[in-house]
Structure formats: C-alpha cells, structure tokens
Amino acid sequence: MAFDGWMLKPGWVRGETSPASISVNATADHVDHICQLAGNTRHVGIGSDLDGGFGTEQTPHDLNSIADLQQLATTLANRGYADNDIRDIFAGNYLRLFLSSLP
Structure with a gap:
C-alpha cells in the first residue's frame, strides 16, 4: 500500500493538489481496497513511499513523520x-x- 498522494486520490496533480485533501483515512481506504481485491489482509504491506524520496508535500496531511504511522x-x-x-x-x-x- 502506498502513502503517496497520487496513488491515494484520483486526479492528484503533483505540486498543485494540497495534502490537506487526503488523510490517513485515505490510506485505510487503500488497505480496504487491496483486501477486497486480494480476498484478505495477507497481501497488504506498507510500501516504501516513506523512504525520503519526497517530503510531506505528497503525503496525507496528518502524516508528518514515521511515528504517525500508528494512526493507521x-x-x-x-x-x-x-x-x-x-x-x-x-x-x-x-x-x-x-x-x-x-534462501
């Protein structure tokens, strides 16, 4: 599952769409969607979108640091x-x- 705005919100435009338009609830919606497609929770994992490739300009507004993952x-x-x-x-x-x- 992803935390990058363009994967969480249809129509996201990098540099234009505000992170205020998405929250951790959007990531939970993403988890729900994957679980529905896969049939259970055994095929969902937190992606590496939080590895420093971008800043908070593309993350849910309530995800300010890695510690905030507990909100999910x-x-x-x-x-x-x-x-x-x-x-x-x-x-x-x-x-x-x-x-x-x-191995």
Missing part, C-alpha cells in the same frame, strides 16, 4: 480489523514472504 493502526482497528491482521499489514506479511522466499 488505530484507524484500521476502528474499522474492525483484528490485531493480528494489523500486525501483518505493518510487518508480518513481509516477514512471511521473505522467510518463505529467500
């Missing part, structure tokens, strides 16, 4: 996601994939 966990819990599913989205799915795929 709270939002997902409020939407009924189980604790183990949230842990998998945050790290478990990548760990499972790496452990089963890498």
Whole structure:
C-alpha cells in the first residue's frame, strides 16, 4: 500500500493538489481496497513511499513523520480489523514472504 498522494486520490496533480485533501483515512481506504481485491489482509504491506524520496508535500496531511504511522493502526482497528491482521499489514506479511522466499 502506498502513502503517496497520487496513488491515494484520483486526479492528484503533483505540486498543485494540497495534502490537506487526503488523510490517513485515505490510506485505510487503500488497505480496504487491496483486501477486497486480494480476498484478505495477507497481501497488504506498507510500501516504501516513506523512504525520503519526497517530503510531506505528497503525503496525507496528518502524516508528518514515521511515528504517525500508528494512526493507521488505530484507524484500521476502528474499522474492525483484528490485531493480528494489523500486525501483518505493518510487518508480518513481509516477514512471511521473505522467510518463505529467500534462501
């Protein structure tokens, strides 16, 4: 899943669309969409869009630092996601994939 505005909001125009138009709720919507397509939460992981390739000009307005990612966990819990599913989205799915795929 992504945190980059152009992946979260249809019609996003880099340098023109305001980050105020998206929030962590948009990332939760993105998670919901992926889960619906894939059938469950086992195929969702946090993407690397927060690796410093861009600043907050393209991130949800309420995501000011990496510490704010915890807002996504709270939002997902409020939407009924189980604790183990949230842990998998945050790290478990990548760990499972790496452990089963890498030598």
